[in-house]
Amino acid sequence: MQKAENCILLIQSMYPSFHRVEKKIADYILENSEEVVTLSISELAKNLEVAESSIVRFCKILHLGGFGELKLNLACRPKEKPVLPFGNVKKDDSTAEILDKVLGASIQVLSETRDFINHKKFGEAVECIRNANKIIFCGMYTSSTIVHDAYMRLYRIGYPVFCFTDPYEAKIAASMLDENCVVLGVSHTGRTKETIETLRLAKENGAKVIALTSFVRSPILDVADISLVICSSASEGVMEAVSSRISHIAVMDALCTCLGISRYEQTTKRIEKNSEIINKMRFE
Structure with missing residues (x-):
């Protein structure tokens, strides 16, 4: 339960x-x-x-x-807050204090996301992606690096995955999907117009839609079939936004790991081949 x-x-x-x-x-x-x-x-x-x-x-x-x-x-919640160096960075903070606060913010949002994210919906997202004939990752602007990293991880182990960070290309790709496809959109605020429009277009063509965002009440969730919401502070300052994206990366990492494990033998063989190629590109 x-x-x-x-x-x-x-x-x-x-x-x-x-x-x-x-x-x-x-x-x-x-x-x-x-x-x-x-x-x-x-x-x-x-x-x-x-x-x-x-x-x-x-x-x-x-x-x-x-x-x-x-x-x-x-x-039922802990009476004491975790002892973490978390707070707004001040202009007279030392470099060590700034480092502690930034790392503390990331630690806190990861810990809270682990408690907050809906595990059942996460499992549904894994199954949805695993069974799709075509997978599209969509993320604009600061979310673009998050989806591209996840795309590379799944592409290297044989999943039929594509990544779009340009609004025009993303919408063209979404228009060619069907009920055997899935599109996953990432948006910190959940209000990025181009990402939402891409997901809506994909859904109109029958594709399953997964959304990863930081806020429970956001427009992107109105389009999604499966919603993955991390825990984010009410503040949208620079440090909070960056910490939230670290949680986005962690959730995408967990998705990719689950998908890799689900095809364990195939994944292992492909990783071995990839390692051979990568090792030839490194200095000894």
């Missing part, structure tokens, strides 16, 4: 799509999670100066049965 989602991570992921009152409730919960566990819904509403019905609606957005389930979820 799949464990209940960590509502703190869910709030962080959904935060950019909240309206004013929802953000007010979210901010209070994120900053005072231990206190919220001790409050009644009327006490919380009074502290926030919002209606109790607003809190009930907020709980429903998180797919919780009510305020009581929210408190139970919060109470």
